Amino acid sequence: MELIFIRHGQGEHTLNLPESLHMDNPSLTIQGRGQAKNLRSSLPLAAGDVLIVSPTFRTLQTALIWSENIECNRWVHPMVAPRIFPTRLAATTLPCDELLDFERLQDEFPTFAPAPNLTSSLWVTGINVLCEDEFTLLAEEFIDFCRSFQRERIYIVTHDGTITSYRQQISGQQLTREDFLLETEYFHLVVE
Template sequence: MELVFIRHGQGEHTLDVPKSLQIEDPALTSIGKEQALLLRNQFPLTDEDVIIISPIRRTLETAFIWSENKNCRKIVSPLVAPRIFPIHSSMYTLPCDKIIDLEIIEHDYPTFEMDSKPSIELWSDGINTLTEQQFTYLAEKFIGDCKKLHKEKIYIVSHDGTITSYRQMLSGQRLTRNDFPKETGWFSVKC
């Protein structure tokens, strides 16, 4: 199985850092929407594909624009929500990285399904500040659940820190923030 991790398009929270990191539920910018459209050429989807999406507006919008007019399976999961990288014990979740309410996701994205496996705590708190040990445990379970989908390729729309955390865990390499993917940048790994 191949996992293709794709970072969301440009979000409003990146336009005036650090002040813009205080924006709650930031959407894609017009550039971010164009970047999401370009994914259609880079990764053409079929109705047989599966996309797993972080429960944050900018990732949901990226997946929605990219998959428009495709009946592929779209699964929203907190196991690919924002994650601080590298993790620090004193860090906390910024307003721009807070998971949006399930009711809002279900209303705004009715064709997306919610991952039923994660606990209610993960749906509210996410994986942002979990210890490395906690993250690794959940990430390994997540990879196992992906394998149970029996697909050759699964796309995951997520965030720079989350992608880098999974990449470090799966590759065994020591990575830094310099390894973050750019907007709609991607990383692929065979599992």
């Protein structure tokens, strides 16, 4: 199975650092919307494809724009929510990385289904500050969730630290922040 991790388009929280990191639920910028639209030609989706998205506004916007008019399977999963990389003890989640609550998710993104059978705490806290051991266990469960679709390829719209965490976990390579993808760049990982 091939997992294709895509970083979301440019978000408003990146425009006036570090102050903008304290925005709640930042949207895509105009440039970010254009980047998401460009995914249609650089990484076209087809009917029946599986698209898994982080429960943040900017990732859901990216996925919605990219998948417009495509009858694909759209899921939201907290195991691809924002993640600090590298992990730091005593780190806290910034407002820009807080997860959307269920009500807003359902109201604004009704074509995306929440992943089933997860603990409610994961929907609240996400994976941002999980220790490596806990992340490793949950990452295996997430990969099993991906396998359950029995597809050759799964598309995942997520965040730079999350992508790098999965890349390191799956490949066994030691990575750094220098390995972060740019907006709407993508990375293929093969999982046996």
